Amino acid sequence: MGLAQRDIEKAGFTTVSVSNIPDLTAAVKVPRIAAIEYPFGRTFGREGDAVGQRAVLQGALEAVEEMQEPAIKHLPFEWPESMRNAHVHPPEPAPIVSYLKRHPWQVQRLLMRNVPKE
Amino acid sequence: MAKTVDSYRFVNGVTKRLVKTWIKLEPERDIPWTRLLKPLSKCTVALLSTGAIALKSDRPFDQEGERQNPWWGDPSYRIIPRTATADDIRVYHLHIDPRFAEQDLNCLLPLERLAELADMGIVGRVALSHYSFMGYILDPEELLTKSIPAIIDNLEREAVDVVVLAPT
Numbered sequence: 001m002g003l004a005q006r007d008i009e010k011a012g013f014t015t016v017s018v019s020n021i022p023d024l025t026a027a028v029k030v031p032r033i034a035a036i037e038y039p040f041g042r043t044f045g046r047e048g049d050a051v052g053q054r055a056v057l058q059g060a061l062e063a064v065e066e067m068q069e070p071a072i073k074h075l076p077f078e079w080p081e082s083m084r085n086a087h088v089h090p091p092e093p094a095p096i097v098s099y100l101k102r103h104p105w106q107v108q109r110l111l112m113r114n115v116p117k118e
Numbered sequence: 119m120a121k122t123v124d125s126y127r128f129v130n131g132v133t134k135r136l137v138k139t140w141i142k143l144e145p146e147r148d149i150p151w152t153r154l155l156k157p158l159s160k161c162t163v164a165l166l167s168t169g170a171i172a173l174k175s176d177r178p179f180d181q182e183g184e185r186q187n188p189w190w191g192d193p194s195y196r197i198i199p200r201t202a203t204a205d206d207i208r209v210y211h212l213h214i215d216p217r218f219a220e221q222d223l224n225c226l227l228p229l230e231r232l233a234e235l236a237d238m239g240i241v242g243r244v245a246l247s248h249y250s251f252m253g254y255i256l257d258p259e260e261l262l263t264k265s266i267p268a269i270i271d272n273l274e275r276e277a278v279d280v281v282v283l284a285p286t
Contacts, residue, residue: 001168002265005283008166009150011270017283023125024284027141031147033122041214043284044231047222054231057282061241064280065158070149076121079128086214088128094213094254095188111139114241115189115257 002028018043018060022072033072034060038079039086045077052077129217133253154268164245168253169219169226169286170211172196179210179252193260195251195269200229200244213254214286226284234280245278253286 001017002025009015009031019025020043022035035044036056045052045116056075063073079086093101109116126134154161170179173196180192198207204223209216219226227248235241249269273281274285 001283001285003258003262004166004232004251004280006150007150007262007266008270008273008281008283011273012152013270013273013278013281014154014161015281015283017285019285020123020128021125021137021285022123024137024141027144029144029147031149031151035125037121037123037127039128040286041216041218042225043286044225044228045223047218049232050224050234053224053228054234057228057231058235058240060282061163061235061280064154070151074121074123078121083128084127087218090212090215091217092212095185096254099188107190110256111136113140113143113256 001025002030005030014064016060016064018056026072029070031070032063032067034063035072035074036077037075038077039083040080040090041088044105136194147254156279158237158241158280160241160242162243162245162277163232163241163280164248164273164276164283165227165229166249166281166283167227167230168284168286169214169216169250170252171198171207171209171219171227171250173198173202173206173222175206175210178208181210181212184212187255191255192252193255193258193265195249195265196251197272198227198229198248200233200248202227202229202245202248211252211254211286226286241280245273245276247272247276252268 016032
């Protein structure tokens with residue numbers, strides 16, 4: 001996502017990423033990050049929580065106006081559930097997860113992003 | 119004390135190790151910057167989600183291709199009109215639980231919340247089109263050479279000023 005943000009910003013648009021892994025997004029060198037400590041699948045908030053979702057979106061949009069140079073704004077909101085209860089996993093394991101269970105020696109390849117060419 | 123977001127609160131140990139290794143692989147590079155030339159209240163805003171969201175009437179993202187080759191991810195993109203709701207879409211991302219956004223699209227693509235911010239005068243206008251691609255792509259070449267340029271063309275056509283990118 002960070003690389004996409006860089007290209008869109010370079011094309012003349014003002015961009016902000018709402019990121020729940022701001023360490024990684026920042027490493028890609030993007031102009032603006034609104035960091036949010038929410039789980040995957042619900043980056044803007046819980047289903048049906050209009051007030052909470054709007055607060056996250058508004059916080060990110062206001063960052064666009066506030067920042068005069070590249071920065072990270074940490075949004076203050078707290079997720080009410082622990083990771084165990086936050087349903088961060090998909091219904092079936094992601095294909096790469098199942099693959100690495102069968103081919104554990106390939107983990108190094110994934111760590112190095114050494115993607116096999118077809 | 120002001121909150122600092124913990125990047126690893128919702129990832130498991132393996133993913134944390136991946137992320138920390140990937141951070142070290144990122145090269146030093148300049149950060150692009152496009153200055154906002156007008157107040158937010160005059161800006162047209164578009165959303166871009168990496169949640170692999172597609173209209174039910176549109177082509178699904180290729181999940182079977184990723185199941186066959188887990189090193190591959192569908193690099194295409196879809197346009198989501200500003201009026202879309204959870205009833206109109208499906209979420210094809212294989213790395214997240216899709217049921218939340220399929221129940222309330224605003225969990226991942228907060229179009230109704232953006233419309234409210236426009237009604238409140240906080241942003242100027244909601245763009246006609248919004249965008250989604252699938253965020254788990256290890257080799258981003260096709261995404262960056264085909265999908266993102268096409269999205270940029272559409273952003274220009276619709277005179278968008280601000281883009282909010284949202285991960286899954």
